Amino acid sequence: MTDSTEYTRPSSPVSIVSDPTFGPLPPPPPPPPPDRKDMSTMSSDTTRPSVSIITLNTSLFKHDSLSKDLNHFSSWKRQVIQTLRMNQGADGYLDGRILPPNKETEPRAYSNWNANNGSILGFMGLVIDDAEQEVIEEAKTAEAAWKILVQRHAQEGPVKQVQLIQEALSVRYSSSEKYSTTSSKLTTLNKRIWDMGSLSSELFLCIIMINLMSNVPELCATRENVAQQFAQSDGTDPDLNRHRFVDSKFSRIGSSPPEMHRSRMS
Structure with missing residues (x-):
């Protein structure tokens, strides 16, 4: 049996094979055009990048360098934010409002963002003391460094918190x-007190007892040692039992002074 259907033999690899029923096959579709959005982004990034270089004017900053010993983080923080805000809204780098652009589609804007981030990190390093610089040394972004400082100073220690309460x-x-000026002072103190967190009843009692030790010579050494532990606790309860202060010294506060013992014996 002979098949009467004839096929056209392709003369070259690119020849189109004839179909006996439907005729020649259509040519393959052309490749899709490039994404106009990406082309537009690349073009605008060259002439008008979404992130521009910021030349920081640091002369606007008027405050002492940040130090944990000075207990002035709230005012320092306010000065930093105001200074950066006056520099084309650069405070947005601190809270993450200004995000890094896409490196592939906006290379120039991405480069500008990194330069601005580095400038702000450098500025922060100039307005803090050596101890604070060590804390943020590993931070790669201004936002990360800012979070570290906020967390570090939000809990400045229970002793300082009580000192602020006494000041208020x-x-x-x-x-x-x-x-109005006095009310403003009270408002600031109140905010600083509560920004440090809440005190447990046991911790607050210990601090009261420490303050009452100041007029008892035999307890001065204990007062200094325990106060130092509190100051280094960063808002957490210090391990007083490790130094046996509670058992060996605090229990003596409940006893009568030596003068009373002598008067009772006579």
């Missing part, structure tokens, strides 16, 4: 100062 309670309204 000592403030008085006076005719020599505007009432």
